[in-house]
Amino acid sequence: MSDVEDWYTERLLGRAGYSLPVRKRLHKERSAFQEIEVFDSLHHGRVLALDGAIMLTELDEFPYHELLTHPALWTLQKAERAFLVGGGDGGTVGELLRRDGLEITVAEIDERVVRVSQEYFPELAKSLDDPRVTLSFADGVAALREAEGSGLDLVVVDGTDPVGPAAGLIESEFYETVAAALSPAGVFTAQTQSPFYHPEAITKIYRGLGEAFANVRMYWGVCPSYLGAFWTFAYASQERDPLRDLVPPTGLETRYWTPEVHRAAFVLPPFVQACLPEGHPQRTHV
Amino acid sequence: MSDVEDWYTERLLGRAGYSLPVRKRLHKERSAFQEIEVFDSLHHGRVLALDGAIMLTELDEFPYHELLTHPALWTLQKAERAFLVGGGDGGTVGELLRRDGLEITVAEIDERVVRVSQEYFPELAKSLDDPRVTLSFADGVAALREAEGSGLDLVVVDGTDPVGPAAGLIESEFYETVAAALSPAGVFTAQTQSPFYHPEAITKIYRGLGEAFANVRMYWGVCPSYLGAFWTFAYASQERDPLRDLVPPTGLETRYWTPEVHRAAFVLPPFVQACLPEGHPQRTHV
Numbered sequence: 006m007s008d009v010e011d012w013y014t015e016r017l018l019g020r021a022g023y024s025l026p027v028r029k030r031l032h033k034e035r036s037a038f039q040e041i042e043v044f045d046s047l048h049h050g051r052v053l054a055l056d057g058a059i060m061l062t063e064l065d066e067f068p069y070h071e072l073l074t075h076p077a078l079w080t081l082q083k084a085e086r087a088f089l090v091g092g093g094d095g096g097t098v099g100e101l102l103r104r105d106g107l108e109i110t111v112a113e114i115d116e117r118v119v120r121v122s123q124e125y126f127p128e129l130a131k132s133l134d135d136p137r138v139t140l141s142f143a144d145g146v147a148a149l150r151e152a153e154g155s156g157l158d159l160v161v162v163d164g165t166d167p168v169g170p171a172a173g174l175i176e177s178e179f180y181e182t183v184a185a186a187l188s189p190a191g192v193f194t195a196q197t198q199s200p201f202y203h204p205e206a207i208t209k210i211y212r213g214l215g216e217a218f219a220n221v222r223m224y225w226g227v228c229p230s231y232l233g234a235f236w237t238f239a240y241a242s243q244e245r246d247p248l249r250d251l252v253p254p255t256g257l258e259t260r261y262w263t264p265e266v267h268r269a270a271f272v273l274p275p276f277v278q279a280c281l282p283e284g285h286p287q288r289t290h291v
Numbered sequence: 292m293s294d295v296e297d298w299y300t301e302r303l304l305g306r307a308g309y310s311l312p313v314r315k316r317l318h319k320e321r322s323a324f325q326e327i328e329v330f331d332s333l334h335h336g337r338v339l340a341l342d343g344a345i346m347l348t349e350l351d352e353f354p355y356h357e358l359l360t361h362p363a364l365w366t367l368q369k370a371e372r373a374f375l376v377g378g379g380d381g382g383t384v385g386e387l388l389r390r391d392g393l394e395i396t397v398a399e400i401d402e403r404v405v406r407v408s409q410e411y412f413p414e415l416a417k418s419l420d421d422p423r424v425t426l427s428f429a430d431g432v433a434a435l436r437e438a439e440g441s442g443l444d445l446v447v448v449d450g451t452d453p454v455g456p457a458a459g460l461i462e463s464e465f466y467e468t469v470a471a472a473l474s475p476a477g478v479f480t481a482q483t484q485s486p487f488y489h490p491e492a493i494t495k496i497y498r499g500l501g502e503a504f505a506n507v508r509m510y511w512g513v514c515p516s517y518l519g520a521f522w523t524f525a526y527a528s529q530e531r532d533p534l535r536d537l538v539p540p541t542g543l544e545t546r547y548w549t550p551e552v553h554r555a556a557f558v559l560p561p562f563v564q565a566c567l568p569e570g571h572p573q574r575t576h577v
Contacts, residue, residue: 012308020334022298024308048306048488065487067562068521201351201515202334227513227521229487234520235354235513260562263576269555276353276546290549 013044013052015059017202017232023059025049025230031125036117039165043125049230051125053094055118055165065229066096066129068261072226072238072270073163073196074100075262078107080240080250082190083158086110090145090174092163093118099132101161103257108137112145146173149186156188162195167206175206177213184217184243193241197223199233200277207237207280215282219243223287224270225277226261237277247271299330299338301345303488303518309345311335311516317411322403325451329411335516337411339380341404341451351515352382352415354547358512358524358556359449359482360386361548364393366526366536368476369444372396376431376460378449379404385418387447389543394423398431432459435472442474448481453492461492463499470503470529479527483509485519486563493523493566501568505529509573510556511563512547523563533557 009026016022025046032043042054050063061069074097078084084107092098093113101109111133113119119140122130133140141148149160160183164171173179174195183193197210214221218241228236240247248271253264273281275290295312302308311332318329328340336349347355360383364370370393378384379399387395397419399405405426408416419426427434435446446469450457459465460481469479483496500507504527514522526533534557539550559567561576 009305014308014310016310018334019295019312021312022300022308022310024300024302024310026305026307048304068560199515229485229518229520232515234515261560263561265558265575266560269558272551272555274354274547274552275549289551 009047013046013054015054015057015232017058020202021232023230023232025052025059025062032121034117034121036115038115041117041121043121053122053126058166059230060165061094061096062230068226069196069228069236070096070100071259071262072224072236073097073161073194075259076224076238076240076247076267076270077159077161077192077194078104079252079254079267080245080247081158081192082245082250086157087159087161088112088149088152088157088186090149090160090162090164091171092161094122094126095130095132097161097163098135098138099129102132102135102137107159108139110139110141112141112143112148114142114144116142146179146182149182152186153182155186156191157186158188158191160187160191160193164195166198175210175213177216180213180217180241189243190245191242192245193218193239195239197237197239199231199235200237200280201233201235204280208282210239211285212282214239214241215285217241220246221285222247222271223273223277223281225273226270235277295333299332299340301340301343301518303344306488307518309516309518311338311345311348318407320403320407322401324401327403327407329407339408339412344452345516346451347380347382348516354512355482355514355522356382356386357545357548358510358522359383359447359480361545362510362524362526362533362553362556363445363447363478363480364390365538365540365553366531366533367444367478368531368536369474372443373445373447374398374435374438374443374472376435376446376448376450377457378447380408380412381416381418383447383449384421384424385415388418388421388423393445394425396425396427398427398429398434400428400430402428432465432468435468438472439468441472442477443472444474444477446473446477446479450481452484461496461499463502466499466503466527475529476531477528478531479504479525481525483523483525485517485521486523486566487519487521490566494568496525497571498568500525500527501571503527506532507571508533508557509559509563509567511559512556521563
């Protein structure tokens, strides 16, 4: 046992809790959209929490940020214009910038997340200052609606749990909006929650994606600081296939994603397949 | 938020905590070896905890028990005699019994774990009454030492964290003992902790295994109710290879393990490869 007295505790839907010992509380504010907290933990480094849910820890943010981006990055036919919804901490942008030539428009609804990240997570947030990044403090759904027909190569949603400001990001109308903004060879990726806590949300998400895109695949990895830990991600495209179209990058240093991990991540245990809607091509064992 | 007042909280090394809301506390005792607790939770069903650490929940015990057993079960040349160290709750035995003809000797050091499991987890513990199971309340290390030269087909360690009664289970002498009890085509499997909390233990385990066995491979899966969640397992044998020798079973219903998941589980992200000792064949990206 540690002699630390102060623990930060997240409670998910009254169903489970996750706690980290606090070395030092650094920041707490209520923005127009959510409560933002930053603290230094004992083992996980610095931690960002939004509305009582841990968004990232320095120790284990890398599986999430690599998984959200690299499967799309290395299967794109063309990688010139990306649109990111959310991701104000900069972690996702940092990974997206690893593909040469890709320019990224970021629509983060809460400017305060960016400012707090710039102060407390400068290594992550510095990516937002890259000349290839255009940052706006806007509702991503509305901004994407304006991008209809613009033939984007990539749309990524780096969202919180689909409640509050992020609730609209799992509606089927949203996926139609995304599809209309992408080129036929464009790719959409998003985190799609844990089957241990949100099986119904997963079913709803993949049903909506299946209506908007010809090719929809789920992949997964471990996010230890998100309750449920078994974390799913969606890959959707009209034309691209994440397994057929992978062009492994050379010399890319990563901690979680590799071309081999990529292929393995699309293999789903039966209990996860069971969350997918009827007719989904990955329902091979249910 | 739930209106449940009572939460069960596990704290790991003062580094992180995991909590489940308690619907009803059912049992608490201090056996000769450890504190044993059972409670009904709100979302995870019934829960067993030993010395303040959650061992299993009805919701998510299946990844652990399937991963600990099926990779070995379906790569064995001969599957007649297995030896299990620990596993007094019966979950591992239940999976091992799914291979026809396999007889299992169980050495559980703490009889009270078995008795408590029989009372509160009858669906898991009933496997211990199977006529193919021989149950003894004994120190598994000593019992395996007596099995030297007996040509076992399979040894499984279903152990707690390697502290207290289980500390001896990650010493290199123990792996020599296991190797001496197995036939050359025999297989050893064990859980080997999480790289997020126990990287040094993992290095030590795989160094010891590498000295005792010709073929040592790590595989992994998600155990959401174990802090760290990214959970590693060892496969070790003088002659068998878990990828080359897989003979997929027909008609086996599982929730996590499948032949496809099997192959994917041996693909390691670089951050996990980095925990393996120098020279280990799975260090391909570090």
